Amino acid sequence: MRVMGVDPGLTRCGLSMVDSGPGRKVVALDVGVVRTPPEAELALRLMAVADAAEEWMDTHRPEAVAIERVFAQHNVRTAMGTAQAGGVIALAAARRGIRVAFHTPSEVKAAVTGHGTADKAQVTAMVTRILGLQVAPKPADAADALALAICHCWRAPLLDRMAAAQAKADEVRRRYEQRLAEQRKVVRG
Template sequence: MRVLGVDPGLTRCGLGVVDGGRGRSVTAVAVGVARTPPADELPSRLSAVADEVERWMDLHRPEVVAIERVFSQHNVRTVMGTAQVSGVVALLAARRGLPVAFHTPSEVKAAISGSGRADKKQVTTMVTKILGLAAAPKPADAADALALAVCHLWRAPMANRLAQAEARAAELARTHRARLEAAAKTIRRGDARR
């Protein structure tokens, strides 16, 4: 499976493409950053990020897009820009029929380093090792995008199994309720005949 990881941001939007193989085997395909000048107007910046993400989708043909889930920060302006970029990327993926997965920063850190509290340097070091890269991806946004893709590849099989188990449990519950209702009707009919 090929995953496009996106670390959303207006000034620097990290992009990373990773292929997943058997088990936990992962291979880096591409990594980079879409940049926009802070002095530009918001619509222009969002358009520039969208153009770059579309270029990456055309070039690398991902099967799924993994985006970092926006979390509350002290700087509301930064959160808004990050959320807007996330929305643009999710829209681009949806228009292509690509599934979108959102992962929290702590999920990504835990998947990559074993600790949900790992710092950016630890994540970058682990991504470099996991993917067998000759040099650490820079800036941190690029490393984070690769981390998102790897996180999704490693978490998706378990999430799929959980979803299948939940669906099976719901079906069993529906069947059980239907049997109980049928038994209750039979009992009521028997009581009515007496």
Template sequence: MRVMGVDPGLTRCGLSLIESGRGREVTALDIDVVRTPADMELSRRLLLIANAAEYWMDTHKPTAVAIERVFSQQNVRTAMGTAQAGGVIALAAARRDIPVTFHTPSQVKSAVTGNGAADKNQVTAMVTRILGLQTKPTPADAADALALAICHCWRAPMMERMAQAEAAAAEQKKRYEARLAQVRKEAKAR
């Protein structure tokens, strides 16, 4: 699986590409941070982010995109910008039929460090260790984008098995209800 991890943001948007191997083996393929000036018009900033994400998708051909879900932030304006940046990237992926999954910060932290309340330093240290990098990825947006991709590589198989189990359970319930309706109909006919 080749996953594009995205730490969305208007000022700095982290992009990463990870490839998963056997088990929990992951390899970093590329990393970047898209920067837009705070004094630029919002629509232009979103266009720059979308263009960079589209270039990445067309160049790297990810099989999945993992984006950090805006969970809760004190500053509503920052949360809106983060959500908008994530939205234009999700749209770019949808136009290319690339599945998109949103992961909460605590899911990412938990997957990478084992602690859903880990701080940025802990996440960066574990990303560096997991990927066997010589130096810590900077800025934090780059490390966060890598963490998102790692999280997705490790969670996706479990999420797929859960979806299959839910689908099988729903199908079994449907057959059971159909059989029950048939038994009731036969009982009424007697």
């Protein structure tokens, strides 16, 4: 499976492309950071981020795009810009028929380091080791984008199985309620 990882942002947006093989094998194809000047208009900054992400999608044709889920941060203004950058990338993926998944920072940290409260240095070190890179990816946004893609490669099969189990449970329940309704009719009839 080919997964594009996105650490969304306006000032720095981390992008990565990772291929997963059998088991937990993952290979990095590309990683980079898109930067837009803070003094530029918001709409133009979003366009620069979207243009770059779309070029990555059209070049590498990933099967899924994994984006970090944004929560309230210390700086609300920054959080909004981050959410919007993630939003335009999610839209670009949806328009190409590419699946979009959001993972929280702690899900990503837990996936690559084993614990959800790891710091940036630990995430970078594990990403470097997992992908067998010669040099640690820099800046942190690039490492985070790789961590997101790895997290998705490893979590996706689990999430798919959970979704399948949920769908099965819903179907069983639907049939049960249908039978119940029929029996009630018989009793009342």
